[in-house]
Amino acid sequence: MRIFYLIFKKEFKSYFASPVAYVVITMFLILAGYFFYNSLALFSTISFQATMNPMLAKQVGLLNITESVVRPLFGNISVILLLMVPLLTMRLFSEEKKSGTIELLLTYPVTDMQVLLGKFLSCMAVFVIMIALTAIYPVLLIAFGQPETGPIITGYIGLFLVGASFISLGIFASSLTENQIIAATVAFGLLLLFWMISFSASLAGQTMGDILSYISLTAHWEGFAKGVIDTEDIVYYLIFISLFLFLTLRILESKKWRG
Amino acid sequence: MIEVEGLTKYYGNYHALKGVTFSVKKGEILGFLGPNGSGKTTTMRILTCFFPPTSGKAKVAGFDVFEEPLEVRRRIGYLPENVPLYKDMTVEDYLAFAAGIKGVDGRKIKDTVARVMDECALTGVSYKLIAELSKGYRQRVGLAQALVNDPEVLILDEPTIGLDPKQIIEIRKLIKGLAGQRTIILSTHILPEVSMTCQRVVIINEGRVVAIDTPQNLTSKVEGANRFSVKIDGPSQHVIKELETIQGVEKVIKKGASANGIGDYIVESIKGRDIRKEIAPRIVNKGWALLELKPHEMSLEDIFVKLVTKE
Numbered sequence: 423m424r425i426f427y428l429i430f431k432k433e434f435k436s437y438f439a440s441p442v443a444y445v446v447i448t449m450f451l452i453l454a455g456y457f458f459y460n461s462l463a464l465f466s467t468i469s470f471q472a473t474m475n476p477m478l479a480k481q482v483g484l485l486n487i488t489e490s491v492v493r494p495l496f497g498n499i500s501v502i503l504l505l506m507v508p509l510l511t512m513r514l515f516s517e518e519k520k521s522g523t524i525e526l527l528l529t530y531p532v533t534d535m536q537v538l539l540g541k542f543l544s545c546m547a548v549f550v551i552m553i554a555l556t557a558i559y560p561v562l563l564i565a566f567g568q569p570e571t572g573p574i575i576t577g578y579i580g581l582f583l584v585g586a587s588f589i590s591l592g593i594f595a596s597s598l599t600e601n602q603i604i605a606a607t608v609a610f611g612l613l614l615l616f617w618m619i620s621f622s623a624s625l626a627g628q629t630m631g632d633i634l635s636y637i638s639l640t641a642h643w644e645g646f647a648k649g650v651i652d653t654e655d656i657v658y659y660l661i662f663i664s665l666f667l668f669l670t671l672r673i674l675e676s677k678k679w680r681g
Numbered sequence: 682m683i684e685v686e687g688l689t690k691y692y693g694n695y696h697a698l699k700g701v702t703f704s705v706k707k708g709e710i711l712g713f714l715g716p717n718g719s720g721k722t723t724t725m726r727i728l729t730c731f732f733p734p735t736s737g738k739a740k741v742a743g744f745d746v747f748e749e750p751l752e753v754r755r756r757i758g759y760l761p762e763n764v765p766l767y768k769d770m771t772v773e774d775y776l777a778f779a780a781g782i783k784g785v786d787g788r789k790i791k792d793t794v795a796r797v798m799d800e801c802a803l804t805g806v807s808y809k810l811i812a813e814l815s816k817g818y819r820q821r822v823g824l825a826q827a828l829v830n831d832p833e834v835l836i837l838d839e840p841t842i843g844l845d846p847k848q849i850i851e852i853r854k855l856i857k858g859l860a861g862q863r864t865i866i867l868s869t870h871i872l873p874e875v876s877m878t879c880q881r882v883v884i885i886n887e888g889r890v891v892a893i894d895t896p897q898n899l900t901s902k903v904e905g906a907n908r909f910s911v912k913i914d915g916p917s918q919h920v921i922k923e924l925e926t927i928q929g930v931e932k933v934i935k936k937g938a939s940a941n942g943i944g945d946y947i948v949e950s951i952k953g954r955d956i957r958k959e960i961a962p963r964i965v966n967k968g969w970a971l972l973e974l975k976p977h978e979m980s981l982e983d984i985f986v987k988l989v990t991k992e
Contacts, residue, residue: 522765
């Protein structure tokens with residue numbers, strides 16, 4: 423436990439010792455803020471026009487701040503994360519492999535598991551800080567409007583699970599190579615594939631289509647954004663996270679039998 | 682303390698170690714000598730449990746490196762070749778991290794770190810980032826992290842490489858001072874380092890152990906004969922003839938001559954017979970001058986080259 427904590431602390435500090443965490447968090451917030459502003463501005467313009475023109479109000483249907491601002495916000499944040507998380511995870515193992523520090527780390531009395539969990543959770547901590555900073559948007563909405571709080575809470579639970587899944591896949595990619603650019607590219611490519619794979623579900627046959635839409639990250643994310651917590655979705659994310667952490671552990675262990 | 686038996690290692694098709702066997706007693710400093718690519722680092726990585734051997738056994742402090750790697754790692758201090766360190770950490774933070782992770786008691790970490798920084802002369806740079814340190818200081822930080830858990834066994838891969846001469850002397854002194862309580866394996870290709878610091882030497886070449894002995898024994902073993910270098914002022918043709926008539930002399934080799942007739946010779950005699958007493962009167966009787974007479978010792982360099990290029 424103590425060793426895990428030491429590795430966690432070291433990794434967490436090292437995110438902030440270099441500009442990495444600051445740059446990633448800043449760019450993330452700029453993008454998230456931009457999307458939030460856009461959907462909010464659009465919503466308020468339409469609402470304003472609707473008050474003037476009852477016919478228009480009838481045409482656009484239900485004007486609802488949860489549906490028009492909160493839901494797109496979470497959708498947008500999840501896509502930005504898709505781009506940003508590989509940048510947070512790429513260094514975790516690649517850098518140590520490149521600089522050779524992995525040789526010292528793995529000859530200290532530590533288990534692969536302690537190293538992996540220390541690194542995974544340090545990245546999770548940076549990620550949590552990152553999404554916690556977006557809480558300012560829902561707070562503004564609550565201050566000036568009446569959004570439902572339920573979908574906001576489930577949205578954050580969903581973001582947490584999606585982020586953890588992204589990070590576990592990112593760490594896996596980082597354990598494969600000593601080149602950070604390759605690690606980021608592999609992570610981004612695989613994540614995008616998992617994100618969009620359900621698009622081809624309708625083209626594949628019945629069974630294959632079901633499988634494709636089940637393994638897609640998007641399919642399980644939509645419920646959370648709507649305010650629905652389905653245990654199936656939670657189980658899906660937990661399996662996804664454990665699978666990639668497990669694979670990373672195997673990669674670390676493979677140095678034992680690989681020539 | 683360390684027992685290595687029949688260690689082999691393949692990297693893909695490349696056969697890096699071909700059955701390495703040796704042992705190190707408690708408190709001994711063992712020099713690990715070999716040309717580049719001979720398998721020094723591979724052996725050390727196996728001993729530190731970085732990766733296991735393809736076959737063969739290695740035990741450190743009574744624990745098998747494959748069966749109980751954590752127990753082994755708790756008892757060793759390792760300085761890898763290029764001293765990989767976390768450059769974004771300060772010296773003190775890094776050593777505290779290493780101490781904690783190596784199981785030093787939380788309350789003692791501060792004192793322990795202060796002690797190793799003092800031992801390795803790092804106190805002045807404790808707040809500097811490792812990235813800002815010179816090669817010599819990084820080497821010392823590497824040594825300090827190896828020492829931080831007060832290990833029974835120290836494994837040092839080329840500890841003095843890249844240091845200036847003064848630092849080299851300091852580090853050697855430090856290593857020598859550590860012996861006695863600790864068992865040390867030290868790899869190097871700087872030969873005088875071995876004769877200066879090590880009690881025993883393992884010479885390894887192309888994945889095989891070619892010699893294990895003390896530096897002194899190795900010297901006499903490889904020599905095979907007594908050799909003396911002699912400097913004589915006299916006509917060289919006659920000098921050689923005269924020297925060859927001494928009983929027990931096997932060979933006289935002329936090494937060179939200076940303009941004024943002074944010649945350098947190497948006289949080889951059979952083992953166990955000291956011909957020095959006879960050389961002087963013979964030369965003097967002939968009316969020549971004996972300017973120098975000393976045993977010609979083979980340096981470790983000569984031995985090394987001889988062993989490594991045998992095949």
